[in-house]
Amino acid sequence: MTARIPFRDQLLARWHNQQTLLCVGLDPAPERIPEAYRIAGANKGDAVLGFCCDIVDATAETVCAFKPQIAYFAAAGAESQLAELISYIHHRHPGIPVILDAKRNDIGSTAERYAIEAFQRFDADAVTVNPYLGEESVKPYLAYPDRGTIVLCRTSNPDSGWIQMHPPEDPVYLRVARAARQWNTDGNVMLVAGATYPEELAAIRAEVGDMALLVPGIGAQGGDLRAVLTQAATADGCGLVINASRAVLYADPDDPATGAVAAAQDLVAQIRKLQLEIAPDRAVV
């Protein structure tokens, strides 16, 4: 078995060699999966797996990462299919890192179990983590230097400012950003910063140097790609993992794979155009 390539190195290789910042989020809502998968599959979990594998194969050329959302698998009782999906991506598309979107956390001794769940059981290259319980709760993930720990900072949803923007003069999200920079001694830390709040994206970028940011909220949630790139790209036009889920998965209900690749290619082209505007000399070519 070959040595594992660290998450950060996989990501850099995809950004620069494949020239894409796009991440496809795998949020398979059973009721939105076309009938054909449901007939073919023996159960709900198998339909979810079949659908996701088709989306993965269709969009692999266009992505820097895949991001399965564990809630969709858990609600369907499909943990074994989630493990199969991640294994499928590793074997069929080596070099594309898998971010497990789990947003869990707990006190340190329990967080160790969640790190085992994400990194050993599911073999994810990175996992999203909630910082509400403090540094002690984040450290168990950081103990895996070849895996990514992606800490929620400024999430894309409505109401997220309630804690994250409190108080205005010294908001929680910037405390998280500053701490993340300290935690990043192995280059394995990232932050979640929603496309729907471009001003905070810029403030986060100012705090964290070249740290990579996972940016949800374009597409169905209404975030603006231009604002994301101008506010938060690094000087070389990279530094971002821009996630799209629903806009790719359900682009064409009659032909999900074809719809997904078209939607993904369109996003990559839009991002590429903006990269070249922002950093014409330095953007990856």
Added chain:
Amino acid sequence: MTARIPFRDQLLARWHNQQTLLCVGLDPAPERIPEAYRIAGANKGDAVLGFCCDIVDATAETVCAFKPQIAYFAAAGAESQLAELISYIHHRHPGIPVILDAKRNDIGSTAERYAIEAFQRFDADAVTVNPYLGEESVKPYLAYPDRGTIVLCRTSNPDSGWIQMHPPEDPVYLRVARAARQWNTDGNVMLVAGATYPEELAAIRAEVGDMALLVPGIGAQGGDLRAVLTQAATADGCGLVINASRAVLYADPDDPATGAVAAAQDLVAQIRKLQLEIAPDRAVV
């Protein structure tokens, strides 16, 4: 099938009829489960299940709730055994509510999936929820009025003040407490408030009236029972779900069931004595 008794009513009945505020947390670390279970069980998950069922049967008389910690099951790939354990508690010990300690959360549309996981898939009576993503992320759980939504407020671990106590003059944890009171129109909301921070326990009690609090942190984490009862009990000496996990589960490695019931009975007696000191006329008798 009989109608489900709402979480809140189950809890009140256990407090008053069974005269106990103790919750036994089921955090089965595989390496701490005695060899006998590991030999008997066909796999890691079955050993976990056998161990937990024995603890449940031994301590059922002493508890107002059981609280399985999903991280321990997930790290062992034992979701089916977790579902079996919860079903076992419902059928073997009806009237004892099950709190699924999951501390998950996400944007609203994904939080709906986590609510399905907790309440439909695992059939828990209540679930713990992380508030970092704001009110939009908590509402999907509140939509189940007969289930409990237990929101992290002031957690028991070191470093937890980093976000929760920020800023000192208007700390996040008190914002969460005030919001929880607003959310509690169906009487189905609780807060997590650690025994290790008795001053904040008192401040939370002052904010939330008679709302029940889930209090981890006694036993292995060092929280003080007297401080918990004096700072946070309601006028009738109740209002608390006091959790002990490791101190009960691993009280006697050679005979876990006997050790657990002795440790649980001792905690119940300590709590009862303090209740009678605090509210001699009104404490449940």
